[in-house]
Amino acid sequence: METPGNALGEEIEFAAGKGTYTENEVVRASLCGSKDIDEKKRTISIKPCFATAENIKVGQRAYAVIDSVGETHAMMTIFDYEKEHGGKRVNFVSDFAMMRIEGVKSFGVFMKNMSEAVRVGDIVKVEVSKIERGGIDVIMKGKELGVVKAFCSSCRRPLVLNKDNKLFCQNCNRTEARKIASSYIEVML
Numbered sequence: 001m002e003t004p005g006n007a008l009g010e011e012i013e014f015a016a017g018k019g020t021y022t023e024n025e026v027v028r029a030s031l032c033g034s035k036d037i038d039e040k041k042r043t044i045s046i047k048p049c050f051a052t053a054e055n056i057k058v059g060q061r062a063y064a065v066i067d068s069v070g071e072t073h074a075m076m077t078i079f080d081y082e083k084e085h086g087g088k089r090v091n092f093v094s095d096f097a098m099m100r101i102e103g104v105k106s107f108g109v110f111m112k113n114m115s116e117a118v119r120v121g122d123i124v125k126v127e128v129s130k131i132e133r134g135g136i137d138v139i140m141k142g143k144e145l146g147v148v149k150a151f152c153s154s155c156r157r158p159l160v161l162n163k164d165n166k167l168f169c170q171n172c173n174r175t176e177a178r179k180i181a182s183s184y185i186e187v188m189l
């Protein structure tokens with residue numbers, strides 16, 4: 001496997017194809033992937049090894065950061081997949097995913113507004129529910145899935161889970177609502 005910066009060949013022999021660049025007459029990889037030489041066209045290119053949605057299966061669990069929250073949708077960037085569901089990936093390409101409000105259930109109850117479940121910047125554990133060319137859909141149902149780390153909406157400090165199972169900001173002395181995952185405390189990030 002090639003990683004960005006690896007020398008792939010001399011520019012005198014091969015032209016730089018997709019996923020490559022030239023530097024001092026040497027063709028180098030700009031992506032992580034396998035070297036692909038086209039002898040007829042005399043080009044070298046890189047086939048990306050972590051192409052979005054290619055290595056991912058429905059049912060895989062993943063960790064993501066929430067990028068935006070609307071009333072009925074949340075958008076996120078997946079940065080890791082759980083080991084037992086296909087192995088930890090080194091993410092040169094992160095995957096973007098969408099979660100709909102119908103995919104969020106807490107204690108058997110559907111949420112009315114996505115902001116009751118997640119907020120921007122939260123780290124969540126989700127499950128891949130659908131893979132399409134356009135992207136990945138995820139859900140957050142059951143006690144294992146949900147927010148694993150949340151930050152205060154006011155001061156951005158990490159929220160701690162208190163005895164009443166509520167997320168508390170020690171700085172602002174207030175609680176916030178989320179759809180909390182059972183692994184909230186265990187996960188150290």
Ligand SMILES: [Zn+2]
Binds near residue numbers: 153156157169
């Ligand atoms: Zn705070």
